[in-house]
Amino acid sequence: xxxxxxxxxxxxxxxxxxxxxxxxxxxxxxxxxxxxxxxxxxxxxxxxxxxxxxxxxxxxxxxxxxxxxxxxxxxxxxxxxxxxxxxxxxxxxxxxxxxxxxxxxxxxxxxxxxxxxxxxxxxxxxxxxxxxxxxxxxxxxxxxxxxxxxxxxxxxxxxxxxxxxxxxxxxxxxxxxxxxxxxxxxxxxxxxxxxxxxxxxxxxxxxxxxxxxxxxxxxxxxxxxxxxxxxxxxxxxxxxxxxxxxxxxxxxxxxxxxxxxxxxxxxxxxxxxxxxxxxxxxxxxxxxxxxxxxxxxxxxxxxxxxxxxxxxxxxxxxxxxxxxxxxxxxxxxxxxxxxxxxxxxxxxxxxxx
Amino acid sequence: xxxxxxxxxxxxxxxxxxxxxxxxxxxxxxxxxxxxxxxxxxxxxxxxxxxxxxxxxxxxxxxxxxxxxxxxxxxxxxxxxxxxxxxxxxxxxxxxxxxxxxxxxxxxxxxxxxxxxxxxxxxxxxxxxxxxxxxxxxxxxxxxxxxxxxxxxxxxxxxxxxxxxxxxxxxxxxxxxxxxxxxxxxxxxxxxxxxxxxxxxxxxxxxxxxxxxxxxxxxxxxxxxxxxxxxxxxxxxxxxxxxxxxxxxxxxxxxxxxxxxxxxxxxxxxxxxxxxxxxxxxxxxxxxxxxxxxxxxxxxxxxxxxxxxxxxxxxxxxxxxxxxxxxxxxxxxxxxxxxxxxxxxxxxxxxxx
Numbered sequence: 039x040x041x042x043x044x045x046x047x048x049x050x051x052x053x054x055x056x057x058x059x060x061x062x063x064x065x066x067x068x069x070x071x072x073x074x075x076x077x078x079x080x081x082x083x084x085x086x087x088x089x090x091x092x093x094x095x096x097x098x099x100x101x102x103x104x105x106x107x108x109x110x111x112x113x114x115x116x117x118x119x120x121x122x123x124x125x126x127x128x129x130x131x132x133x134x135x136x137x138x139x140x141x142x143x144x145x146x147x148x149x150x151x152x153x154x155x156x157x158x159x160x161x162x163x164x165x166x167x168x169x170x171x172x173x174x175x176x177x178x179x180x181x182x183x184x185x186x187x188x189x190x191x192x193x194x195x196x197x198x199x200x201x202x203x204x205x206x207x208x209x210x211x212x213x214x215x216x217x218x219x220x221x222x223x224x225x226x227x228x229x230x231x232x233x234x235x236x237x238x239x240x241x242x243x244x245x246x247x248x249x250x251x252x253x254x255x256x257x258x259x260x261x262x263x264x265x266x267x268x269x270x271x272x273x274x275x276x277x278x279x280x281x282x283x284x285x286x287x288x289x290x291x292x293x294x295x296x297x298x299x300x301x302x303x304x305x306x307x308x309x310x311x312x313x314x315x316x317x318x319x320x321x322x323x324x325x326x327x328x329x330x331x332x333x334x335x336x337x338x339x340x341x342x343x344x345x346x347x348x349x350x351x352x353x354x355x356x357x358x359x360x361x362x363x364x365x366x367x368x369x370x371x372x373x374x375x376x377x378x379x380x381x382x383x384x385x386x387x388x389x390x391x
Numbered sequence: 392x393x394x395x396x397x398x399x400x401x402x403x404x405x406x407x408x409x410x411x412x413x414x415x416x417x418x419x420x421x422x423x424x425x426x427x428x429x430x431x432x433x434x435x436x437x438x439x440x441x442x443x444x445x446x447x448x449x450x451x452x453x454x455x456x457x458x459x460x461x462x463x464x465x466x467x468x469x470x471x472x473x474x475x476x477x478x479x480x481x482x483x484x485x486x487x488x489x490x491x492x493x494x495x496x497x498x499x500x501x502x503x504x505x506x507x508x509x510x511x512x513x514x515x516x517x518x519x520x521x522x523x524x525x526x527x528x529x530x531x532x533x534x535x536x537x538x539x540x541x542x543x544x545x546x547x548x549x550x551x552x553x554x555x556x557x558x559x560x561x562x563x564x565x566x567x568x569x570x571x572x573x574x575x576x577x578x579x580x581x582x583x584x585x586x587x588x589x590x591x592x593x594x595x596x597x598x599x600x601x602x603x604x605x606x607x608x609x610x611x612x613x614x615x616x617x618x619x620x621x622x623x624x625x626x627x628x629x630x631x632x633x634x635x636x637x638x639x640x641x642x643x644x645x646x647x648x649x650x651x652x653x654x655x656x657x658x659x660x661x662x663x664x665x666x667x668x669x670x671x672x673x674x675x676x677x678x679x680x681x682x683x684x685x686x687x688x689x690x691x692x693x694x695x696x697x698x699x700x701x702x703x704x705x706x707x708x709x710x711x712x713x714x715x716x717x718x719x720x721x722x723x724x725x726x727x728x729x730x731x732x733x734x735x736x737x738x739x740x741x742x743x744x
Contacts, residue, residue, distance in 0.1 A: 058737070103448070105532050107498040183742065385416030
């Protein structure tokens with residue numbers, strides 16, 4: 039960020055160019071940070087009440103709540119940064135329950151010495167992502183830890199949304215015969231972060247797929263698609279997402295490898311690093327489980343929506359899992375063989391989100 | 392924690408005695424952590440749905456939302472630990488808006504190598520504190536950062552509560568003439584944490600005042616006390632809490648130094664370390680602004696309540712602040728002089744919560 043942009047972002051320039059311990063101390067410096075950085079970006083009615091908690095008016099019925107910590111390294115990557123990621127990730131977790139995202143809470147753990155302009159830039163991304171999705175950041179908190187006891191910036195975002203009546207989108211709703219769809223090609227986020235971490239240029243213009251998915255889910259619901267379950271394949275990628283749903287829904291799932299969309303640059307980088315794209319994180323894709331008879335309509339809706347760049351029918355729910363074991367996922371390969379798509383022990387790429 | 396207690400807490404013992412990067416990777420080790428540590432402690436209906444977000448049924452009307460990161464060092468201190476602190480702190484922030492705390496979300500950022508038994512112990516404290524207050528932990532998240540990039544454990548808790556109709560407890564509701572009350576003696580939490588950090592024994596049996604305050608607020612509301620504003624004096628202590636309300640409510644406040652309750656051990660430790668108890672954090676005390684004619688009744692309710700060990704009327708709201716400056720707080724000393732009780736730059740004791 040240029041000096042001038044920084045000055046514009048901080049109309050009354052902060053006294054310090056780096057984050058100090060006192061910025062998290064609850065005193066004058068905390069207040070400066072709130073008034074000069076957070077309020078100009080996030081300031082809505084609830085935040086302006088300047089209280090320990092925000093009070094908002096919710097309709098009667100069900101609300102959804104989700105929380106996620108973000109520790110991605112580095113903070114800035116092609117196609118986004120930790121701020122955009124934190125907002126989109128939480129919006130997406132809400133959207134995966136069928137909820138309309140409404141209110142967000144944001145908590146920062148900053149490392150002493152973080153350049154203030156990095157914080158201002160991240161806060162700007164959060165503001166933009168929240169505005170684009172029509173959600174309000176209503177409350178927040180900042181703590182500062184001493185140098186060497188953190189890693190620049192961790193962000194925890196918590197979201198609350200409103201669940202329309204009649205919707206039961208969850209692993210338990212998955213049924214044998216359901217079609218399994220994805221909204222786009224897989225693994226861009228993981229490879230984009232890896233590329234900047236490793237200083238790669240080979241991936242060319244590859245950017246993270248980081249994006250909000252609430253609009254896409256609304257479009258599917260508006261088209262009366264009877265969605266049984268949704269999941270965004272973040273940490274652990276598609277393989278983890280499918281395994282979780284198989285286990286929690288008590289079903290077996292079969293995926294057709296040839297049908298899974300993977301961008302060429304992602305496939306190339308995966309080959310180079312010995313990664314399997316089915317295990318690489320996305321931050322702007324969803325997997326949908328819908329009744330077979332709604333599959334074609336779902337794909338039509340996705341094709342017409344900008345948040346679904348490469349919709350595909352990738353598999354089927356086979357049937358209830360053998361009660362003697364947990365639900366599992368098999369992959370039918372291009373040459374017709376079938377293998378277990380196991381849940382990984384961890385993430386191939388640590389600190390990807 | 393003894394080996395046996397650890398085994399009891401983890402019926403199917405975790406394969407690893409310390410936290411691994413893969414515990415935050417979204418794969419099998421993440422799942423183990425959820426199933427063997429988090430679910431047994433927190434498992435309610437919403438958490439059991441095993442989805443990206445929790446869905447709960449809320450009554451129509453207003454909801455309150457609050458978030459706080461906890462980075463206290465050390466993790467365990469006399470009278471509590473980071474887990475109890477994180478639950479009580481969030482419950483208290485909700486209670487300060489007049490809301491009934493209902494649902495919590497918990498996000499961990501763990502440092503690789505953290506002893507698993509420390510995590511289990513903290514999770515047990517969270518479970519106990521949540522149960523005692525009747526709130527449900529409905530969703531959560533765990534990230535792991537590499538060794539040296541965190542400090543054992545950071546916890547972010549976000550709470551949602553329900554605000555009864557007719558309640559407007561916020562800084563803007565404070566009125567000239569309001570009585571200023573505190574529920575107990577100040578500074579125990581800060582001094583308890585400092586004592587263990589510095590290896591002090593002089594403070595004897597001094598424990599943190601860390602405790603939930605929602606019951607006390609309910610009791611005041613049940614007695615028809617017309618509460619204008621509440622604040623728990625955490626970071627920056629009473630002085631910061633009063634200054635915030637003076638500034639945000641646009642009023643001047645006068646405090647009577649002799650009326651402010653401070654425990655002898657706290658006063659002694661403050662003298663030793665050159666600290667002012669009015670700036671030392673509490674985690675189980677509240678400041679209440681009530682109409683003067685409700686002051687006596689408020690004190691009666693507090694005296695009858697276990698969460699208010701030393702209720703006191705400590706001051707008065709003087710009047711609207713001079714429009715040319717922000718609201719301010721003055722302290723009338725024991726010898727009758729008056730001085731400005733300024734907002735500190737930061738916290739005298741970093742990482743106290």
